[in-house]
Amino acid sequence: MTDVDVAIVGAGAAGLAAATMLREAGRSTLILEASSAPGGRARTSFPPVLGGAWLDEGAAWLHQAEQNPLVPLARQAGHRLTPAFRSESRLYIDGRLATAAEHAAYERAEARWTETVIARTAEGGPDIDVATAAGPLRLSDPWVPTLEAWSASLIDAVDAPRLSLADWNTNQLDGTNLNPPNGLGRLLRDLLEEPAGPIRYGAVVRRIGWNGGGVAVETAEGSVSAGAVIVTVSTGVLASGLIAFDPVLPAEAQAAIADLPMGLLSRVVLRASGDDRLGMDAGTMAFRQVRRFGDPFMSFIAWPRGTDHVIGFVGGDAAWKLAPDPAAATDFARAEWRALFGAEADSNFAPGSFTTDWGTDPYNLGAYSYARPGGAGARAALTLPLGDGRLLFAGEACRTDGLAGTVGGAVLDGRRAAAAILEQGAGGHR
Ligand SMILES: Cc1cc2nc3c(=O)[nH]c(=O)nc-3n(C[C@H](O)[C@H](O)[C@H](O)COP(=O)(O)OP(=O)(O)OC[C@H]3O[C@@H](n4cnc5c(N)ncnc54)[C@H](O)[C@@H]3O)c2cc1C
Incomplete structure (x- = not known):
């Protein structure tokens, strides 16, 4: 049993950004990540068939550079960003x-x-x-x-x-739209992994108990007890039932997840x-x-x-x-x-x-969320804190500012959830 102020499920852009902000505010955090690396759907890899060239398998473009929080971070760290789509x-x-x-x-x-x-x-x-x-x-x-x-x-x-x-x-x-010089997955890792603090890799969260003073976040290897939890997995993973919530999520949250399926x-x-x-x-x-x-x-x-x-x-x-x-x-x-x-x-x-395998990988189950006709309000509904602020969802699917489905949006949303926890004082009492 590990004990922290805030547990975070997922080491993608949202999870890394949330942990960084909470740690800067003096909270202890632990990120539980099912896969073996940070970045989530922003992944730069070297597929052997490409003979040494790198590939952004997921996110590649820093969209909406004017609003994108990664753009100033990248520039401060000395990365030269180039305008995308200049060719014919x-x-x-x-x-x-x-x-x-x-x-x-x-x-x-x-x-x-x-x-x-x-x-x-x-x-x-x-x-x-x-x-x-x-x-x-x-x-x-x-x-x-x-x-x-x-x-x-x-x-x-x-x-x-x-x-x-x-x-x-x-x-x-x-x-x-801008491109980082060595891939967006690599940029995210370079900028956000270290300040995000401890990350437990290979930790597949299967159950979240949120009925009581704190939360219990369970993996096959053990349970983490925390004052609050931020869940950043994709809406595809949420809809798959991989993570059991105890008690079950309220009908409004379930409807929001159903209205935000994953595109591929x-x-x-x-x-x-x-x-x-x-x-x-x-x-x-x-x-x-x-x-x-x-x-x-x-x-x-x-x-x-x-x-x-x-x-x-x-x-x-x-x-x-x-x-x-x-x-x-x-x-x-x-x-x-x-x-x-x-x-x-x-x-x-x-x-x-x-x-790429975004559609079949059980920890992604799609590329990014879209709203069904009539479901445009679901993104806002998914941001509502549950259990007096002990359980929050965050990530690309939660953005209502035009950055849904993007890495920049996920970073902003991780920060939104972290700020909500800090404001409400949740996550400090275990
Ligand atoms: C093909 C493709 C192209 C894209 N192109 C762009 C682009 O050009 N520009 C752009 O800005 N965005 C793009 N995106 C979207 C962008 O990648 C996502 O919006 C963003 O990375 C999502 O971040 P997130 O933190 O919300 O979620 P994620 O990155 O999905 O992070 C969630 C993490 O949770 C982990 N996880 C899942 N289940 C569990 C579990 N049970 N227990 C523990 N951990 C778990 C996952 O492994 C993952 O690491 C693209 C995505 C894809 C797939």
Whole structure:
């Protein structure tokens, strides 16, 4: 039995930030982390198939730099952040590069679609889904399937008919995007692991008792008793029942979790077999026109940082379908690449690939949360302290400021939960 002021479940951005703030205020903390490393869904790794190049498997971009708490922290620590998405974006139609006029038509369609959908949010009324919000444009404009594939399935990791319009609109992330030089997972680790204090790795929390003066946080290796607990696991993990709450969570909290399911965004990485870079500069983004709604779709970033690999991104229903089968995901990536560059382009790649496992890893169960239509209020509902402030949820899913689903939002939310504990004086009495 270990005894601390505040126990924290999860060593992702939210958990690390919460622990840091509590420790600075003189509280004792212990983070319990199921996996063997800090960072959670921000993970920089070196997949063997990439021959030494690093890969951000999850979060890669510091979104909304103007509001992102990691940006000043990184700069103070001397990290040089570079603007993201500076390379060309290439649209392909039926196996050929679109003309300049077609690229321009696509951009006009994007502006029209965004304007139409945003106008629906301004109308008030019930929180409908993003697909319905496009109205007649969905039937008349041939670019809308591509725009939905990008704006919903890839960016929000869920297909448009299942995504709350209000939540989509709140989390537009239309500010500046920056990249850290050595990966976002690595940056998070460098900045936040040490100040967060003790972390117990391989500690899978299975039960949280919160009925009484303090809390009991139980793992297979033992129990931690604390004045309060901050739970930062994903809403996918919460919904899975991996952690039993005793007493069970109030109906409002359960409804909030159900209204914030996890979307899925997967990366499939292929490595070049030779020197042919198909005339594309480092970081070129390539994608094709989507003809039908729900057609599985992949966009690519070619040769990031001058490396010899391409990263394919697949999101929403298509990603969930491929999640249990990395070989099928690789076949899909190769087929999508052929759809852009022709059958012979398949020989650009060496055998083997790397596919992320966010959908199947029991400690993530998805990439990031989205709100169901009608569920946009769930993020605020999940922040409400339970048991006189002894039990708090925190993390990306709890943000209501436009940073839901981001690392920056998770950091801010860990701090929010820590501040709530300090304000209420909870977590000090055991
Ligand atoms: C593919 C992908 C791309 C993304 N792209 C971006 C991006 O470019 N920019 C951006 O800002 N964000 C991006 N995100 C989102 C971002 O990674 C998350 O919003 C953020 O990292 C979430 O932090 P968190 O602390 O809320 O949760 P997490 O990082 O999930 O932390 C929770 C921790 O809890 C642990 N845990 C789970 N269950 C248990 C248990 N029972 N006991 C103990 N520990 C447990 C987990 O292992 C994890 O470490 C992306 C995510 C993915 C997956």
